[in-house]
Amino acid sequence: MNSASKMLETNYDPIVERHFRGHKKSITNISFHPDEPKVATSSLDHTFMVCSYAHSMRASRFIAHKDAVYDVAYAPSGEVVATASKDRTVRIWVPTIRAESLDFRAHMGTVRTVQFSPNGRKLVTASDDKIVKLWMVCRRRFLSSFIGHTNWVHCARFSPDGKLIISCSDDKTIRLWELASGKCVKVINELKDPALDVEFHPSGVAIGSANAGGSIKIYDLRTGSLNQHYAAHSAAVNKVKFHPNGDFMLTASEDSTMKILDLLEGRPIYTLKAHKDGVSAIAFSPTGEFFASGGHDQQLLIWKTNFDKQQNKEKNPRSLYSSEEKFNLESEFSSLSLDKKDSESTSCKNGQCEKNNVNVETDETDEDEVDDDQIAEKLEYLTDLGDINMGSAHRGRSCYGPITEIPGDICPVKIINMRNSWPPEGQSINNDLEPLHERIHNSTNYPSPEMDSILKVLREQIEYVHESLSILEERITSLESED
Known part of the structure; x- marks a missing residue:
């Protein structure tokens, strides 16, 4: 029996449910509807589309x-x-078919990212103008700027409790911002390549970053330390997404593959090959039952997750972070607020961190605020009146299609299952996703290309540790000189 025959297919493997094509250029991002079986996709073709993956309905x-x-x-x-x-x-x-919209003239450069706060009342945006901004949605009102990055900001995301914002930039830093004070409370320095995407873990305790060098990193926000590092891709990683249960991560790369990482076992468990070119967008549905991927090949794929079913059936469910480990802003940063000088030198030593507008309104004190399910009515009203301040009310164009479901044989899908594979006697599985320590344990005879690949990974890890120690030594020296 050859090794390929032992790469067993199981009911826990992810499968493609639907293939769609509708955009004329690369898909840039994907968002699932919170309640209905719909996805919205944005594209370089100047449009966004909404389609249903549960029914055969034409897309808008x-x-x-x-x-x-x-x-x-x-x-x-x-x-x-x-x-x-x-x-x-x-x-x-x-x-809807009327396609009402209001525009925020938000930045002086390309706007790379936008996200609603967990309660839907605020928006965070980030731009090539190096600034992260906070907005009140219903009032279409600018609240504050978060300044500190020195190059393009690729991504900005709210924490699950809405009290923090995380951002990443081409300046090779990841910055954590506190909304209440507007301060930059933590800076994480990327030593080699910038992060292109960053996401909060569902617990709010950690973050995951997608790096231009092909690696994925998970940081503990309480200490700023690097908890996990995966050199899983051969090209830039465009997106990372945590599964809603927090124990898995999905990654998308320019090498045309996606990886599924088991964060508790600390290893990749699947490689998914379904796009002809780079994978530029991914997203999980709110329940985690489905995920979607989009690429430069203009295809949208809807997947059934499945790989989380095995965990759901276990008697003792696994958890990467327990409920007791929820991130507590007050306790984690209380030491930073005791001394202003220490706060600035600790969190923003390598760059300016300031806030332009300090009177950020909080949800608890703003009693006349409305929820985002009332915004549609206000938007329709403002569309008829016109907007006089932040932008313009606009009745855009909405059209149905053309979006078609692609026959399965046009888009070949290859799923490599590392969870249920094992090597033949005396051999090792030739798969880039097998954990390095298992490779060394399972075989002692490697051809020289394989050994070279392993040594290269080890050298990169050693170099990373060496650079980290050098930075730590410089900081210690700086603190000693100040004393």
């Missing part, structure tokens, strides 16, 4: 942006959608 295409759309996000209620564009605007849409 929404046109108003004048340039590429880089991000799309559903509000928590699902009533409205936000989009970010290269035309320097952010639009809030009611995704």
